[in-house]
Amino acid sequence: MPYAGNVSMTSERPLRHVAVLTLGCKLNLAESENWALELRRRGIAVSDRPVAADAYIINSCSVTHVADRKSRHLVRLARRLAPEATVVLTGCFAESAGPRASELGADLLVANAEKAAAVRRLLELRPTTPVVGASTAHRTRAFVKAQEGCNDVCAFCIVPRTRGRERSRAPAEVVREVCSREDEGYREVVITGTQLGAWGRDFLLPARPADLIRAVLEESTVPRVRFSSLQPQDIGDELLALWQDPRLCRHFHLALQSGCDATLRRMRRRYSIAQYAEALARIRVAVPDVAVTTDVMAGFPGESDAEFAESLAFCRQAGFAGMHVFPYSRRPGTTASLLPGHLPSLEVRARVALLLQEAERSARDFRGRFVGRMLPALWEQRVSRPNGRAAWEGLTDNYLRVRVETDADLGGRVTAVRLVRDEGDALLAVPVEAGAEVGGVPCAPRAVSRLSSPAASCW
Numbered sequence: 001m002p003y004a005g006n007v008s009m010t011s012e013r014p015l016r017h018v019a020v021l022t023l024g025c026k027l028n029l030a031e032s033e034n035w036a037l038e039l040r041r042r043g044i045a046v047s048d049r050p051v052a053a054d055a056y057i058i059n060s061c062s063v064t065h066v067a068d069r070k071s072r073h074l075v076r077l078a079r080r081l082a083p084e085a086t087v088v089l090t091g092c093f094a095e096s097a098g099p100r101a102s103e104l105g106a107d108l109l110v111a112n113a114e115k116a117a118a119v120r121r122l123l124e125l126r127p128t129t130p131v132v133g134a135s136t137a138h139r140t141r142a143f144v145k146a147q148e149g150c151n152d153v154c155a156f157c158i159v160p161r162t163r164g165r166e167r168s169r170a171p172a173e174v175v176r177e178v179c180s181r182e183d184e185g186y187r188e189v190v191i192t193g194t195q196l197g198a199w200g201r202d203f204l205l206p207a208r209p210a211d212l213i214r215a216v217l218e219e220s221t222v223p224r225v226r227f228s229s230l231q232p233q234d235i236g237d238e239l240l241a242l243w244q245d246p247r248l249c250r251h252f253h254l255a256l257q258s259g260c261d262a263t264l265r266r267m268r269r270r271y272s273i274a275q276y277a278e279a280l281a282r283i284r285v286a287v288p289d290v291a292v293t294t295d296v297m298a299g300f301p302g303e304s305d306a307e308f309a310e311s312l313a314f315c316r317q318a319g320f321a322g323m324h325v326f327p328y329s330r331r332p333g334t335t336a337s338l339l340p341g342h343l344p345s346l347e348v349r350a351r352v353a354l355l356l357q358e359a360e361r362s363a364r365d366f367r368g369r370f371v372g373r374m375l376p377a378l379w380e381q382r383v384s385r386p387n388g389r390a391a392w393e394g395l396t397d398n399y400l401r402v403r404v405e406t407d408a409d410l411g412g413r414v415t416a417v418r419l420v421r422d423e424g425d426a427l428l429a430v431p432v433e434a435g436a437e438v439g440g441v442p443c444a445p446r447a448v449s450r451l452s453s454p455a456a457s458c459w
Contacts, residue, residue: 013054013084013126014054014126014127014128015044015054015055015086015122015123015126015127015128016044016045016054016128017044017045017046017047017053017054017055018039018044018045018046018047018053018054018055018056018057018122019046019047019048019049019050019051019053019055019056019057019078020032020035020036020039020046020047020048020056020057020059021048021049021050021056021057021058021059021074021078022048022059023058023059023060023061023067023070023071023074023091023093024059024060024061024063024067024091024092025061025063025192025194026143026190026192026229027145027148027192027193027194028059028061028091029143029192030143030144030145030190030192031059031115031145032048032057032059033142033143034145035057035118035119036048037184038119039119042123042128043128044128050074050077050078050081051081052081052082053078053081053082053085054082054085054086054126055085055086055087055088055122055126056074056078056082056085056086056087056088057088057090057118057119057122058071058074058075058078058087058088058089058090058091058106059090059091060074060089060090060091060092060093060094061091061092061093062091062092062093062095062096062097062158062162062331063092063157063158063159063329064326064327064329064331065329065330066326066329067092067093068093068096068097071089071091071093072093072104075087075089075104075105075106076104076105078105079105086107086108086122086125086126087105087106087107087108088106088107088108088109088110088118088121088122089104089106089108089109089110090109090110090111090112090115090118091112091115092112092158092159092162092163094106094109094110094111094112095111095112095161095162096158096161096162096331096332096333107125108121108122108125112162112163112164113164140186140187140188140378140379140380140394140411140412141186141187141188141189141190141226141378141380141395142181142184142186142188142189142190143189143190143192144174144177144178144181144189144190144191144192145169145192145193146168146169146174146191146192146193146196146199146212147166147167147168147169147193147194147195147196147198147199148163148164148166148167148193148194149163149164149165149166149167149194149195150163150165150166150194150195150198151165151166151195151198152195152268152270153268153335154257154267154268154269155266155267155268155334155335155336155339156267156297156300156328156329156331156334156335156336157331157334158331158333158334159194161333163194165202166194166195166198166201166202167202168198168199168200168201168202168203168207171207171211171212171215172215174191174212174215174216175215175216175219175220178216178220178222178225179219179220179222181222182220182221182222185412186222186412187222187223187224187378187412187413187414188222188223188224188225188226188249188378189216189220189222189224189225189226190226190227190228191212191213191216191225191226191227192229193229195231196209196227196229196230196234197209197230197231197233197234199212200212208238208239209227209230209234209239210236210238210239210242213225213227213239213242213248214242217242217245217247217248222247223247223414224247224249224378224397224414225247225248225249226248226249226251226397227248227249228249228251228252228253228293229253229255230252230253230254231254231255231270231271232254232271232275232276232278232279232280233270233271233275233279235252235254235279235282235283237282240282240283240286240287241286243286243287249397249398249399250287250288250289250290250291250397250398251290251291251292251293251321251397251398251399252283252287252290252291252292252293253292253293253294253295254276254279254280254283254292254293254294255294255295256276256294256295256296256314256315256318257269257295257296257297258296258297258300258303258307258311259273259296259310259311259312259313259314259315259318260273260303260307260308260310260311260314261273262307263300263302263303263307263311266300266301266302266336266339267300267336268335273314277318280292280318289369289370289398290398291321291322291366291398291399291400292318292320292321293320293321293322293323293324293399294318294320294322294323294324295323295324295326296311296315296323296324296325296326296355296359297326297327297328298325298326298327298328298348298351298352298354298355299327299328299343299347299348299351299352300328300336301328301336301339301340301341301342301343302339302340302341303328303341303343303351308351312354312355312358315355315358315359315362316358316362318362319362319365319366320359320362320363320366321362321363321366321398321399322359322362322363322366322399323355323358323359323362323363325352325355325356325359326352327345327348327349327351327352328343328348330342364422364424366400367400367422367427368422370396370400370419370427371419371420371421371422371427372418372419372420373418373419374416374417374418374419374432375396375397375398375400375402375416375417375419376396376397376414376415376416376417377394377395377396377402377404377414377415377416377417377429378394378395378396378412378413378414379392379393379394379404379410379411379412379413379414379415380392380393380394380395380411381393381394381411382409382411383403385405389405390405390406390407391403391404391405391406392404392406392408392410392411393426394410400419400427401425401426401427402417402419402426402427402428402429403423403426403427403428403429404417404428404429404430404431405428406431415431415432416431416432417429417430417431417432418430418431418432
């Protein structure tokens with residue numbers, strides 16, 4: 001454990017408002033959400049954006065040099081926004097930067113292993129004054145951590161060093177948190193982890209992700225469960241059979257990293273392109289209309305022109321619903337940082353640009369398949385249209401961003417819509433009459449509790 005200590009005490013003013021700022025993975029989002037919930041329960045107002053506040057908790061990332069830069073920027077921004085505020089820095093950048101992180105202006109450094117105590121540590125420094133009505137946000141999607149840490153040692157990845165070895169939460173503990181989020185009004189729960197497919201293999205009696213999903217489905221009635229971040233070797237018949245339950249969102253995030261076997265071997269990934277393609281095909285057969293999203297890296301050390309061309313060609317034929325494209329970033333302490341053949345930054349940026357073009361084309365093709373179709377959407381935020389009309393944006397279960405023009409307050413609701421036009425960043429939709437069937441599920445207004453089976457609510 002590298003460190004976890006306060007640097008200074010910046011203010012004696014009562015703590016009424018905390019900004020919880022998050023970078024990086026869904027696991028960080030789950031942790032930040034728990035801190036926000038704990039603070040609100042104590043009557044403290046919480047923001048998730050960089051605004052003036054009495055204190056900041058910055059959940060940082062260090063997966064690339066860009067993430068490092070963003071983490072440093074958030075600390076400095078917090079200090080500029082509120083010079084007297086208390087700044088707590090945690091997350092993977094705090095781990096990888098070590099004590100140097102305190103030089104940026106953080107008052108309290110909290111190691112990843114001690115994240116659960118971040119709010120307590122802050123409150124030890126600052127007296128609190130409860131704020132009436134501190135929580136006003138719509139509750140849509142909640143992130144629940146099931147696992148953290150990774151035993152794989154991919155050549156490019158610093159996460160095993162910053163997050164530690166694999167540690168799984170007991171299924172009963174995960175289910176309790178899912179039910180708690182359901183009782184708070186959340187309509188979708190996203191199960192997260194550093195290496196989610198590894199859940200359960202560190203138990204005395206090893207378990208599998210299918211066991212966890214089954215427990216969540218059997219012991220809660222939250223309308224939507226998203227369990228998406230897996231690797232090809234995690235995809236099996238027992239797992240895929242669970243997606244017959246319409247509550248499981250039709251979305252898999254299946255990390256690729258490269259579409260070339262030679263590059264994958266240097267990366268020390270645990271699958272071949274043939275195995276990846278087989279997993280992709282099995283998912284699409286088992287889960288119709290599924291969205292498969294992925295991560296793709298450009299410019300890994302030694303990646304030749306031919307290897308990059310092979311990777312790009314695989315992405316073209318894979319038909320992903322979304323691609324997170326990023327350049328290789330040299331991380332001290334990783335095997336890849338010592339490999340020969342590091343590419344010039346201009347070449348890496350050119351390859352990123354080509355992959356981004358493919359990502360845009362592929363996502364557009366996926367969206368286009370659903371124009372004219374009817375799907376349920378979970379509404380997350382109110383937006384303004386260029387024509388001045390009010391609208392809401394949300395997500396379908398298969399990860400399509402949708403938008404509907406309406407003056408109604410849809411926040412946190414699941415309603416049925418017909419998708420009528422691709423607007424590039426989202427699909428424009430119109431409401432569907434109550435009683436229609438969406439994806440084989442009758443759509444009728446109905447409250448959800450553990451005493452009744454869930455159903456999508458209609459307009």
